[in-house]
């Protein structure tokens with residue numbers, strides 16, 4: 266047969282096949298292979314070239330047939346692929362009228378909210394924030410704070426020991442000794458919030474684990490008036506503008522003089538109610554002027570430097586501020602308890 270005619274026939278068959286073709290992409294590829302694969306109908310035509318006289322003309326016919334059929338198939342494949350993609354896109358269309366997933370917004374635990382507030386207040390007064398180890402040596406928890414071995418003051422903090430020399434800190438005052446050691450005789454103005462541990466009754470208002478914020482200021486000419494003004498400002502920012510502060514004398518081995526600090530009751534404004542147990546005052550922290558022995562042991566000359574220190578119970582402040590009656594609630598991971606503070610905390 267005349268090669269020209271043969272190529273024409275192949276071309277027409279391919280066109281016909283394509284016209285009758287369903288829309289299945291896999292079948293289309295099989296069909297393409299029938300004409301164009303290595304052993305497909307068109308490449309097989311090349312076997313005849315040896316019998317042809319005008320090889321150049323035959324080659325031209327071959328190429329134009331092959332190119333044309335290839336183009337037909339490619340166009341059809343692209344058309345099918347585009348169609349398929351469009352169908353998928355249509356199926357995946359997002360229905361913006363469907364109700365969305367609701368994620369419940371969490372709320373900060375009031376305990377951490379209060380720590381943040383305390384930090385903000387003291388940062389505003391130029392303090393920096395320190396941390397210290399929760400497991401610490403006897404030296405830092407007691408010795409350097411003027412509580413020698415066998416001192417009766419240790420009994421009040423009879424505590425959780427890892428070994429003879431290492432214990433869970435019973436107060437954040439231990440950080441005072443670390444900070445003084447690092448400061449090497451330079452002025453200090455820090456607070457340190459953190460967890461503390463001591464043997465205690467576990468009841469509504471006591472827990473063997475609780476948290477404190479320690480404060481320490483050391484410089485020249487620091488006096489009790491500075492301490493009072495500082496704590497008054499703290500109490501006013503934390504509770505209310507008209508809060509007053511009262512000092513009662515007390516004893517801590519690391520301060521002299523030592524004071525218990527009361528604030529005027531924010532609930533009854535001093536008249537007497539069940540929060541202040543009828544006294545008009547609420548005790549919130551311990552404080553005092555840094556004991557000369559403490560200064561000396563950490564390399565400060567008490568003739569030149571003086572300082573004040575205080576320790577605030579974080580749970581106590583939080584319980585007062587939010588009317589929480591049971592300290593154990595802070596440690597029970599009870600989401601219902603935390604959810605109660607959603608409104609209060611977001612104010």
Ligand code: DAH
Pocket residue numbers: 435436437438479480517519520550551552553554573574575576577
């Ligand atoms: N460390 C004391 C306690 O745990 C609290 C305290 C009192 C800290 C007086 C101080 C301070 O820094 O000066 O009860």
